[in-house]
Amino acid sequence: NIAAMRGQLKSMGLSLDWQREIATCDPSYYRHQQALFLDFLKGGLIERKISKVNWDPEDQTVLANEQVIDGRGWRSGALVEQKELTQWFLKITDFAEELNSALDTLTRWPEKVRLMQKNWIGRSEGLMVRWALETATAPAAFTELEIYTTRPDTLFGASFMAIAPDHPLAKAASTSNPALAAFCDECRRMGTSAATLETTEKRGFDTGVRAVHPLDSSWTVPVYVANFVLMDYGTGAIFGCPSGDQRDIEFARQYGLPIIPVVAPADEAARAAALAQIASGKAYDGEGVMLNSHFLDGMTTQAAFALVSDRLASESMAGKPVAKRKVNFRLRDWGISRQRYWGCPIPIIHCESCGVVPVPKDQLPVKLPEDVTFDRPGNPLDHHKTWKHCACPSCGKPARRETDTMDTFADSSWYFARFTDPWTETAPTTADAVNSWLPVNQYIGGIEHAILHLLYARFWTRAMKATGHIAIDEPFEGLFTQGMVVHETYKAPDGSWVSPAEIAIETDAHGRRAVRLSDKAEVTIGDVEKMSKSKRNTVDPDDIIGTYGADTARWFMLSDSPPERDVAWTEDGVQGAGRFVQRVWRISGEIADLPAAAHDGHFGADSTALRRAAHKALAAVSEDVERLRFNRCVAHIYDLSNAIMAALAKVAPRPATAAPDMTAALHEAARIFIQLLAPMMPHLAEECWHALGQPGLVAQTQWPVLDPALLVEDTFTYPVQINGKKRADVTMARDADGAAVEAAVLADEVVQRALDGRPPRKIIVVPGRIVNVVV
RNA sequence: GCGGACAUGGCGAAAUGGUAGACGCAAGGGACUUAAAAUCCCUCGGUGGAAACGCUGUGCGGGUUCGAGUCCCGCUGUCCGCACCA
Numbered sequence: 101n102i103a104a105m106r107g108q109l110k111s112m113g114l115s116l117d118w119q120r121e122i123a124t125c126d127p128s129y130y131r132h133q134q135a136l137f138l139d140f141l142k143g144g145l146i147e148r149k150i151s152k153v154n155w156d157p158e159d160q161t162v163l164a165n166e167q168v169i170d171g172r173g174w175r176s177g178a179l180v181e182q183k184e185l186t187q188w189f190l191k192i193t194d195f196a197e198e199l200n201s202a203l204d205t206l207t208r209w210p211e212k213v214r215l216m217q218k219n220w221i222g223r224s225e226g227l228m229v230r231w232a233l234e235t236a237t238a239p240a241a242f243t244e245l246e247i248y249t250t251r252p253d254t255l256f257g258a259s260f261m262a263i264a265p266d267h268p269l270a271k272a273a274s275t276s277n278p279a280l281a282a283f284c285d286e287c288r289r290m291g292t293s294a295a296t297l298e299t300t301e302k303r304g305f306d307t308g309v310r311a312v313h314p315l316d317s318s319w320t321v322p323v324y325v326a327n328f329v330l331m332d333y334g335t336g337a338i339f340g341c342p343s344g345d346q347r348d349i350e351f352a353r354q355y356g357l358p359i360i361p362v363v364a365p366a367d368e369a370a371r372a373a374a375l376a377q378i379a380s381g382k383a384y385d386g387e388g389v390m391l392n393s394h395f396l397d398g399m400t401t402q403a404a405f406a407l408v409s410d411r412l413a414s415e416s417m418a419g420k421p422v423a424k425r426k427v428n429f430r431l432r433d434w435g436i437s438r439q440r441y442w443g444c445p446i447p448i449i450h451c452e453s454c455g456v457v458p459v460p461k462d463q464l465p466v467k468l469p470e471d472v473t474f475d476r477p478g479n480p481l482d483h484h485k486t487w488k489h490c491a492c493p494s495c496g497k498p499a500r501r502e503t504d505t506m507d508t509f510a511d512s513s514w515y516f517a518r519f520t521d522p523w524t525e526t527a528p529t530t531a532d533a534v535n536s537w538l539p540v541n542q543y544i545g546g547i548e549h550a551i552l553h554l555l556y557a558r559f560w561t562r563a564m565k566a567t568g569h570i571a572i573d574e575p576f577e578g579l580f581t582q583g584m585v586v587h588e589t590y591k592a593p594d595g596s597w598v599s600p601a602e603i604a605i606e607t608d609a610h611g612r613r614a615v616r617l618s619d620k621a622e623v624t625i626g627d628v629e630k631m632s633k634s635k636r637n638t639v640d641p642d643d644i645i646g647t648y649g650a651d652t653a654r655w656f657m658l659s660d661s662p663p664e665r666d667v668a669w670t671e672d673g674v675q676g677a678g679r680f681v682q683r684v685w686r687i688s689g690e691i692a693d694l695p696a697a698a699h700d701g702h703f704g705a706d707s708t709a710l711r712r713a714a715h716k717a718l719a720a721v722s723e724d725v726e727r728l729r730f731n732r733c734v735a736h737i738y739d740l741s742n743a744i745m746a747a748l749a750k751v752a753p754r755p756a757t758a759a760p761d762m763t764a765a766l767h768e769a770a771r772i773f774i775q776l777l778a779p780m781m782p783h784l785a786e787e788c789w790h791a792l793g794q795p796g797l798v799a800q801t802q803w804p805v806l807d808p809a810l811l812v813e814d815t816f817t818y819p820v821q822i823n824g825k826k827r828a829d830v831t832m833a834r835d836a837d838g839a840a841v842e843a844a845v846l847a848d849e850v851v852q853r854a855l856d857g858r859p860p861r862k863i864i865v866v867p868g869r870i871v872n873v874v875v
Numbered sequence: 876g877c878g879g880a881c882a883u884g885g886c887g888a889a890a891u892g893g894u895a896g897a898c899g900c901a902a903g904g905g906a907c908u909u910a911a912a913a914u915c916c917c918u919c920g921g922u923g924g925a926a927a928c929g930c931u932g933u934g935c936g937g938g939u940u941c942g943a944g945u946c947c948c949g950c951u952g953u954c955c956g957c958a959c960c961a
Contacts, residue, residue, distance in 0.1 A: 328959040338961045735898035819894040824942040826894045864941050870893045872941050
């Protein structure tokens with residue numbers, strides 16, 4: 101099946117879950133993923149480092165931040181521990197700059213996705229500044245404190261320094277200060293969930309350490325440990341400029357620290373407003389002109405930024421520059437270690453004497469044991485009696501396998517590359533195949549993959565390039581994010597959710613009511629929401645296919661909404677699609693039954709009108725299908741269906757005597773009709789194609805050839821506006837010139853009445869479009 | 876808090892700055908039928924009118940334009956992403 105899939109990859113998209121499933125069913129896939137891991141490790145793209153995680157001691161699992169429910173760090177009754185784990189990290193941050201800047205080259209990606217990735221990568225330009233510490237106040241061996249700031253221009257507004265509770269200086273100062281140590285502990289227990297952050301007040305603890313201002317050695321500021329400073333961004337230390345930062349101003353007001361306005365807009369009124377705003381406790385973080393800033397006064401913020409940066413960079417302290425420019429990223433390295441059974445084993449062996457030893461490539465793949473149990477918390481691989489015990493490939497002594505498995509995002513980060521030559525066993529990819537097939541022309545997935553999957557795949561592709569497995573940077577040339585299928589929700593009187601299959605909808609002039617089938621209880625119709633098991637608003641694909649067929653289901657989904665938007669699954673809508681399926685079959689049958697008569701190639705008015713309709717639909721569908729506007733394709737096909745029905749109605753009373761030109765036109769229209777709908781209703785289309793007496797499969801036919809002459813009408817009916825409002829129609833020959841159109845419009849009765857004898861002030865003729873008369 | 880998107884009938888939605896509501900669903904009326912289903916025909920933004928036709932209408936307030944659902948400015952609302960990122 102992978103072989104069959106291969107030819108389609110270029111042109112079609114599959115859902116990520118399908119792709120992932122296909123990829124991981126391939127027994128050789130993990131072998132190559134493990135080989136890639138080892139290549140990445142060798143290439144310095146992977147490192148093993150200590151990371152702090154939320155640990156649920158009861159379930160023995162790592163918790164994601166969003167799983168740590170309440171602010172005190174509890175989850176399902178158990179206290180969440182902060183635990184340090186040694187984990188494997190892919191060094192995506194090494195590519196942060198490139199992953200960010202290359203987003204601009206992805207012109208066929210939705211703007212929204214590119215923006216989300218930009219925000220996620222979070223590039224910022226700033227300055228690293230070293231502040232000297234007053235020796236008498238600082239713990240031994242601490243002579244300076246380095247901070248990161250994006251606003252060096254506001255340095256004269258500094259009134260305090262703040263460091264993270266995990267900052268080395270905080271730890272050192274804690275040793276002689278139990279109260280400070282207690283405060284740091286409390287901060288660590290704080291949750292990091294959004295809800296917690298919103299409600300938590302800014303709190304700090306004065307360490308007693310004082311720092312010397314880099315631009316004025318006579319000026320010192322206190323160093324606090326603060327609960328809002330993050331250890332893993334920048335240096336884990338900041339300088340507080342209350343007038344220019346909302347967090348800092350809250351902190352300063354709480355602890356009675358100075359608030360010095362240093363930036364205000366140049367405009368006098370705006371300046372007063374900004375100063376008043378600061379006085380009332382709201383920071384001004386915009387741009388403007390410097391004040392209260394000594395040699396910077398009067399400069400723009402940009403100029404001050406540059407001057408301070410240059411000046412501090414040229415000054416030196418303890419033999420090194422005081423400051424240097426630094427680009428920082430919000431993006432973190434990708435921790436791929438999972439303490440789970442399901443996933444690709446990490447091909448590493450830990451040896452007491454040799455340390456971390458890669459599994460030799462000829463011993464790959466490291467396979468998961470099949471005799472595992474899930475009867476207790478924790479990682480089954482770790483509990484397995486024999487699996488992890490092995491000999492060190494290097495020294496032969498007893499050693500231990502890595503029991504962590506890879507994040508499954510690793511699997512989905514390169515399957516598209518493997519698919520280009522899935523039979524090769526000697527390497528993950530073969531150069532000719534992978535470089536000729538990739539990048540994927542059109543990728544399709546849900547918006548939920550906007551950041552993680554798509555960013556990881558972009559990174560992994562670059563990593564494979566660095567290790568010589570591929571020659572491209574960007575895996576996906578075009579990206580389309582499709583919507584979800586959503587459904588109404590239903591709630592019984594007792595508040596329980598009721599599934600769509602258990603209810604009946606009654607509709608009358610007063611509206612819609614829902615009743616539970618089992619007990620006739622009135623059911624409340626709720627919002628249309630993403631299908632979920634918990635709200636029971638799901639429909640079973642097997643039921644739909646059993647009742648209506650796959651073509652009906654597909655047709656309905658394509659017809660209802662543009663593909664990037666959610667589509668609401670409704671029983672009425674599916675029934676409508678089902679009726680259309682019947683109609684298509686009927687049309688095919690009726691036209692197939694028309695006697696075939698000799699035709700001389702001349703078409704009369706009625707048959708030409710039908711041919712125009714067919715070719716117009718062909719032109720419109722051809723264009724819209726390329727642009728993935730399937731709901732419009734459906735509308736055009738309905739148009740054509742209506743035109744064919746109308747034509748059929750005329751010949752229906754006596755089909756045996758139908759004019760040969762009309763018969764020919766109907767057959768042509770039917771063929772085009774079936775070919776247009778074949779991509780959306782493939783099964784029905786084949787049946788109809790056969791019924792029409794056409795040879796072979798419609799799927800194998802050439803797309804119909806458009807006759808452009810049929811798109812051009814001989815006449816054009818101009819809408820005539822008077823002062824921008826449509827008041828009349830004037831039908832002209834297609835090639836009538838502007839003057840002729842103008843004359844005809846002015847002669848029109850409605851226009852004459854509006855002009856009331858006066859000449860028009862102005863008349864605009866847009867050839868082939870519209871006429872507007874200004875009176 | 877920061878960033879972004881969107882707002883059109885009872886509903887899903889159409890509309891390169893050029894006839895707002897294509898196409899479909901729902902609803903109402905009719906034909907066929909003993910009846911129902913299916914099928915076919917008609918009506919379907921609001922409002923006035925017997926009708927012809929008129930007025931009005933794309934969240935709200937302005938602006939640009941011969942002409943704005945579409946472009947610009949300011950609001951309101953909804954949704955999405957990120958979020959103590961210095």
